[in-house]
Amino acid sequence: MKKYLCLGCGFSYDEARGLPEHGIAPGTRWADIPDDWVCPDCGTPKSGFEMVEIPYYSEARTA
Amino acid sequence: MSVRFILRAGERGYSYLPAAGLNASYVAGHPDGVITRHSSFNFHEYQSGIPGLGVMKVFGDETFTPNGTGYNMHPHHNFIIMAFVASGALTHINTIGKIDELKANDYYVFSAGSGGKHSELNIGDEDLQVIYVWVVPGQLLAPPSYRRSRFDPKAGANRITCLVGDEPGALPIGQTFTVSRLLSDGGKAHTYRPSKANGFYAFVLEGEADIAEATLTRRDSIALEGEDKIEIAVRANGTDMLLVETKL
Numbered sequence: 001m002k003k004y005l006c007l008g009c010g011f012s013y014d015e016a017r018g019l020p021e022h023g024i025a026p027g028t029r030w031a032d033i034p035d036d037w038v039c040p041d042c043g044t045p046k047s048g049f050e051m052v053e054i055p056y057y058s059e060a061r062t063a
Numbered sequence: 064m065s066v067r068f069i070l071r072a073g074e075r076g077y078s079y080l081p082a083a084g085l086n087a088s089y090v091a092g093h094p095d096g097v098i099t100r101h102s103s104f105n106f107h108e109y110q111s112g113i114p115g116l117g118v119m120k121v122f123g124d125e126t127f128t129p130n131g132t133g134y135n136m137h138p139h140h141n142f143i144i145m146a147f148v149a150s151g152a153l154t155h156i157n158t159i160g161k162i163d164e165l166k167a168n169d170y171y172v173f174s175a176g177s178g179g180k181h182s183e184l185n186i187g188d189e190d191l192q193v194i195y196v197w198v199v200p201g202q203l204l205a206p207p208s209y210r211r212s213r214f215d216p217k218a219g220a221n222r223i224t225c226l227v228g229d230e231p232g233a234l235p236i237g238q239t240f241t242v243s244r245l246l247s248d249g250g251k252a253h254t255y256r257p258s259k260a261n262g263f264y265a266f267v268l269e270g271e272a273d274i275a276e277a278t279l280t281r282r283d284s285i286a287l288e289g290e291d292k293i294e295i296a297v298r299a300n301g302t303d304m305l306l307v308e309t310k311l
Binding site: 005006007008009010011012024039042044048052054055056057058061 | 105110120
């Protein structure tokens with residue numbers, strides 16, 4: 001399960017969490033999101049996201 | 064000595080963002096208001112250049128025309144957004160509850176974290192020149208925060224002053240990333256000592272300086288890596304530079 005960061009605004013997509021409020025179920029792989037999908041906050045195309053390996057603040061606090 | 068790139072002022076991405084027309088919801092202001100943005104790295108519609116350096120993804124050299132030009136309130140997450148005001152006055156409004164005005168030599172660090180909106184406005188009567196830097200954070204969805212500080216051009220002259228980072232007096236951001244300012248008279252030489260593992264980026268706000276056998280003039284920049292000692296030789300008319308160190 002990977003995370004992706006929108007380079008237009010910083011919105012993060014997490015495969016584990018999905019985006020249920022935008023119709024993307026938890027567990028949805030990045031590769032399975034349509035190529036014409038755009039950032040729900042700023043409209044940046046899917047190609048403008050970058051894979052990141054960064055822990056959540058909440059995880060870092062408890063680690 | 065390893066030069067990653069030299070970026071001349073005219074080689075950067077350029078965006079002309081009028082307040083009227085298609086940008087009207089993005090750019091605030093009367094119909095003649097314009098933001099011009101020179102991007103050192105790929106950003107928004109400019110995607111044919113350099114994709115950042117280390118955790119630094121955006122280095123934007125922006126000018127806002129006076130009397131009410133700026134970015135309307137818009138959302139961010141995660142990015143640590145910094146503004147360094149070079150001239151004019153910046154009004155910053157954010158959803159943490161801060162309404163702030165920054166003038167020349169003032170700077171802020173806005174960490175968008177779990178979500179924050181901001182508006183950036185020039186409501187003054189002269190052009191606003193501001194440098195925006197965006198950094199990928201060390202943790203996702205942290206509590207949003209806003210802090211500001213000021214570079215003192217008298218006390219800080221002729222030496223390298225850390226503005227953002229873990230040094231005393233600077234604003235810490237929880238990331239292997241620093242921004243320093245070098246405001247120097249002509250003819251002087253300065254040494255910056257980065258960690259050899261990090262990348263280094265120098266941007267000339269004003270004046271001229273030589274780094275790694277390259278002469279940099281106004282708004283030129285250079286990136287180096289694998290260095291633990293960088294010599295900056297200031298040319299006769301002096302210089303004003305921002306120096307960035309970032310993990311790679």
